[in-house]
Amino acid sequence: xxxxxxxxxxxxxxxxxxxxxxxxxxxxxxxxxxxxxxxxxxxxxxxxxxxxxxxxxxxxxxxxxxxxxxxxxxxxxxxxxxxxxxxxxxxxxxxxxxxxxxxxxxxxxxxxxxxxxxxxxxxxxxxxxxxxxxxxxxxxxxxxxxxxxxxxxxxxxxxxxxxxxxxxxxxxxxxxxxxxxxxxxxxxxxxxxxxxxxxxxxxxxxxxxxxxxx
Amino acid sequence: xxxxxxxxxxxxxxxxxxxxxxxxxxxxxxxxxxxxxxxxxxxxxxxxxxxxxxxxxxxxxxxxxxxxxxxxxxxxxxxxxxxxxxxxxxxxxxxxxxxxxxxxxxxxxxxxxxxxxxxxxxxxxxxxxxxxxxxxxxxxxxxxxxxxxxxxxxxxxxxxxxxxxxxxxxxxxxxxxxxxxxxxxxxxxxxxxxxxxxxxxxxxxxxxxxxxxxxxxxxxxxxxxxxxxxxxxxxxxxxxxxxxxxxxxxxxxxxx
Numbered sequence: 146x147x148x149x150x151x152x153x154x155x156x157x158x159x160x161x162x163x164x165x166x167x168x169x170x171x172x173x174x175x176x177x178x179x180x181x182x183x184x185x186x187x188x189x190x191x192x193x194x195x196x197x198x199x200x201x202x203x204x205x206x207x208x209x210x211x212x213x214x215x216x217x218x219x220x221x222x223x224x225x226x227x228x229x230x231x232x233x234x235x236x237x238x239x240x241x242x243x244x245x246x247x248x249x250x251x252x253x254x255x256x257x258x259x260x261x262x263x264x265x266x267x268x269x270x271x272x273x274x275x276x277x278x279x280x281x282x283x284x285x286x287x288x289x290x291x292x293x294x295x296x297x298x299x300x301x302x303x304x305x306x307x308x309x310x311x312x313x314x315x316x317x318x319x320x321x322x323x324x325x326x327x328x329x330x331x332x333x334x335x336x337x338x339x340x341x342x343x344x345x346x347x348x349x350x351x352x353x354x355x356x357x358x359x
Numbered sequence: 360x361x362x363x364x365x366x367x368x369x370x371x372x373x374x375x376x377x378x379x380x381x382x383x384x385x386x387x388x389x390x391x392x393x394x395x396x397x398x399x400x401x402x403x404x405x406x407x408x409x410x411x412x413x414x415x416x417x418x419x420x421x422x423x424x425x426x427x428x429x430x431x432x433x434x435x436x437x438x439x440x441x442x443x444x445x446x447x448x449x450x451x452x453x454x455x456x457x458x459x460x461x462x463x464x465x466x467x468x469x470x471x472x473x474x475x476x477x478x479x480x481x482x483x484x485x486x487x488x489x490x491x492x493x494x495x496x497x498x499x500x501x502x503x504x505x506x507x508x509x510x511x512x513x514x515x516x517x518x519x520x521x522x523x524x525x526x527x528x529x530x531x532x533x534x535x536x537x538x539x540x541x542x543x544x545x546x547x548x549x550x551x552x553x554x555x556x557x558x559x560x561x562x563x564x565x566x567x568x569x570x571x572x573x574x575x576x577x578x579x580x581x582x583x584x585x586x587x588x589x590x591x592x593x594x595x596x597x598x599x600x601x602x603x604x605x606x607x608x609x610x611x612x613x614x615x
Contacts (some may be wrong), residue, residue, distance in 0.1 A: 147371065
């Protein structure tokens with residue numbers, strides 16, 4: 146007999162969906178800032194200039210900074226509340242990798258998802274790959290705040306920039322973490338699509354329809 | 360329909376109905392929340408502006424300024440570098456410094472808002488103050504930064520000498536080019552920071568015209584936009600001065 150099983154707590158769902166537009170706005174305003182000095186490249190590949198043009202992002206450095214230093218508060222507050230809540234509710238136990246095997250299993254999950262491995266390691270609410278990536282994304286968030294502060298106040302918090310290898314290096318770290326979010330987003334959305342409607346719906350309503358094997 | 364039940368087990372038709380009801384309700388709430396968020400963002404973007412940015416964003420920048428200003432300290436220094444780390448500093452921005460200037464006739468007007476008459480000081484007066492050399496990072500608000508060397512007089516030494524003794528120092532300092540085409544507003548705490556120099560030398564030579572000869576501000580605790588070139592006016596004031604780039608949408612404080 147099928148039944149409804151609570152998968153995602155209401156608070157977690159709200160934090161998740163509030164984070165989505167906030168992170169989008171942080172990346173958007175960050176790009177408005179990046180426009181003024183878009184130097185990073187991998188070999189000959191730079192951030193494509195036509196993206197700035199098509200999205201009317203040219204000459205909006207001041208807008209970007211004002212927006213970035215406005216939404217940073219909401220982004221950080223939501224992030225802190227999420228982390229605190231996962232600890233208070235005990236959800237962290239399901240999210241944080243607890244042993245070295247988790248990392249091995251995460252690799253097996255990746256191989257399984259790429260159809261390179263038949264069986265899947267046994268899992269709780271989140272599989273090992275999810276545990277690793279959902280924990281990594283929190284560490285990345287902390288990294289963004291720290292590197293962001295380092296380039297926001299390189300005089301008053303000069304020790305932070307020094308810790309990150311200096312001001313230019315802190316700026317690069319801040320940028321790379323953003324690229325990391327974009328990659329995370331792509332993989333995350335593909336996985337959600339592959340997991341199907343029942344799974345996606347549970348991130349909205351909290352419940353997942355499951356077969357009862359008892 | 361609370362979400363506190365870890366499980367909901369019902370006969371299948373009831374369960375399906377329950378699932379449909381929850382789905383409808385929660386997607387409706389989500390849709391409304393999304394519409395609310397988008398409306399909020401649109402409102403923000405099209406709301407009344409204060410010097411080029413939405414008022415709400417300006418208020419938060421003001422909050423950030425107060426927070427940062429409280430933390431500004433003479434003990435928090437921009438790191439310093441050695442001579443071999445000096446990089447090329449490109450001249451960026453020529454507002455207020457693009458007209459010809461007779462360097463020999465140049466004077467800086469010093470106003471104190473204390474009722475004292477304006478002082479007209481020459482470069483020799485500035486050079487009479489203790490000479491300080493520093494190699495620091497110059498951070499442009501565009502995102503680039505270079506290590507560069509300045510030499511000049513500390514603004515704090517200048518103030519000790521030329522601000523009337525016994526009077527309370529006003530909260531702000533205004534500086535402008537002789538034609539007042541370019542002007543900056545500074546909080547006094549940052550202006551009095553030990554690394555804030557009235558600079559007349561750059562990389563061991565007399566200050567170049569394109570870098571603001573004969574006298575410019577080197578203030579590493581602020582973005583480049585506050586490092587005004589070719590200073591013609593210095594004014595101590597309790598009224599927060601305007602600022603060239605502030606009026607174009609940038610943060611008034613622009614502190615690092």
